[in-house]
Amino acid sequence: MKFAPIxxxxxxxxHTIFSSLEVNGVNHGVGGGVRIPSYNGPIxxxxxxxxxxxGAPNPTTPTSKVITVQAGQNVTAIWRYxxxxxxxxxxxxxxxxxxxxxxxxxxxxxxxxxxxxxGGGWFKIQEDGxxxxxxxxxxxxxxxxRHSIRIPSCIAPGQYLLRAEMIALHGAGNYPxxxxxMECAQLNIVGGTGSKTPSTVAxxxxxxxxxxxxxxxxxxxxxxxxxxxxxxxxxx
Numbered sequence: 001m002k003f004a005p006i007x008x009x010x011x012x013x014x015h016t017i018f019s020s021l022e023v024n025g026v027n028h029g030v031g032g033g034v035r036i037p038s039y040n041g042p043i044x045x046x047x048x049x050x051x052x053x054x055g056a057p058n059p060t061t062p063t064s065k066v067i068t069v070q071a072g073q074n075v076t077a078i079w080r081y082x083x084x085x086x087x088x089x090x091x092x093x094x095x096x097x098x099x100x101x102x103x104x105x106x107x108x109x110x111x112x113x114x115x116x117x118x119g120g121g122w123f124k125i126q127e128d129g130x131x132x133x134x135x136x137x138x139x140x141x142x143x144x145x146r147h148s149i150r151i152p153s154c155i156a157p158g159q160y161l162l163r164a165e166m167i168a169l170h171g172a173g174n175y176p177x178x179x180x181x182m183e184c185a186q187l188n189i190v191g192g193t194g195s196k197t198p199s200t201v202a203x204x205x206x207x208x209x210x211x212x213x214x215x216x217x218x219x220x221x222x223x224x225x226x227x228x229x230x231x232x233x234x235x236x
Contacts, residue, residue, distance in 0.1 A: 015040035016094040018147075018164045018183040019083055022076040023069055030083055033065040034185045040082055042168065042179035046214065052203035053117035053163060053184035060183070066112050067185065071192035072153030077104070077164035077185070079145040088144035094137065098168035098179070099218055101129040101228045102136035104149040105163040107200075112159040112186035122163065122206065123198035123234045125152060129213075130226040137166050151187075154236035156194035160187045163203075167229070173217040175209035198234040206230050 017040045019030045030036065037058035043050045054060050069075055085092045104126035109115035126149045128136030140147050147164055165182040172178040206229070207214060213229040 015042060015179075016079050016081055016098070016166065016181050017083060018077045018181070018185075019080045020078045021067055021162075021185045022078060022146075023067060024073070027078065028065065028067055031061060031063055033063055033067040033187075034183055035060040035063060036083060036183060037061075042181050044176040044179060046180070046207040046209055047204045049116075049118045049204060051180060051182070051207065052119075053161065054182055062113070063186065064113055065186065066159065066188045068188045068190060069151055071151050071155060071157070071189050074148050074150050075162070077147040077149060077162075079140055079147060079166065090141045093141045093145035094166070094168070094181075096138070096141060097170045098137055098141075098166075099135040100137050100167040100169040100172075100178070101127060101213070101226070102140055102147055103127045103165045103167070103228065103230060104147070105165070105230075106151075106155070107161045107163070108156065109159050109161055112161055112188070115161060117161050117163065117184050118203065120202040120205075121200050122203055123200050124231050125149065125234055127228050127230075127233055129228040130223055132224075137168065140166065151189060152196075152234060152236050153191075153193060154196040155189065155192045155198065157190050157192045158188070160189050161185070162187050167214075169216060169218045172215060175215045178214050196236055199231070201231050
């Protein structure tokens with residue numbers, strides 16, 4: 001019987017999109033400052049340029065909006081199954097079989113509306129993996145699609161890309177198999193002290209297909225110590 005969940009999970013095809021950003025209780029609307037794709041499918045190749053801000057085979061739509069955010073405050077990435085989804089129940093966010101971590105990164109850029117996100121400069125500001133009973137994605141799925149991310153207070157002011165991500169590991173026993181869902185929001189961060197400079201990584205480059213957080217069976221043997229891919233979280 002232990003194999004039944006694997007079969008059911010592999011058949012699941014529900015996907016998700018980081019569709020809008022909420023700042024100070026104000027939602028900026030679907031695609032308002034977020035580069036949304038036309039299709040809600042995942043990226044599975046960690047070496048693809050699309051691992052940065054999504055892209056082929058999920059073309060994204062440019063947006064001219066840049067959202068002003070105060071350094072040190074929390075913003076909320078809103079995840080929905082489809083761009084047209086209006087509800088916030090678990091099935092409106094992502095299929096419950098899609099268990100894995102949530103993550104968020106920033107990249108300082110000259111122009112948030114034109115920078116592709118591909119390449120270096122990324123630093124991780126949030127992660128939530130597995131606490132022994134609940135995965136990070138489950139908290140978002142069961143929490144109305146809300147993914148809370150704190151903007152560090154000690155970074156330099158300026159324009160940034162915010163990369164919010166959920167990784168679904170239901171089919172990750174082999175590589176490729178893990179499903180990476182990410183979009184990039186365009187931010188103007190104000191009020192940062194600039195007292196610390198983060199170490200950075202590149203997308204593609206930050207993840208490896210052989211990493212134990214990317215290639216893993218989450219069903220058997222039971223997961224006891226999940227290793228979240230990517231660098232450690234930058235702190236002030």
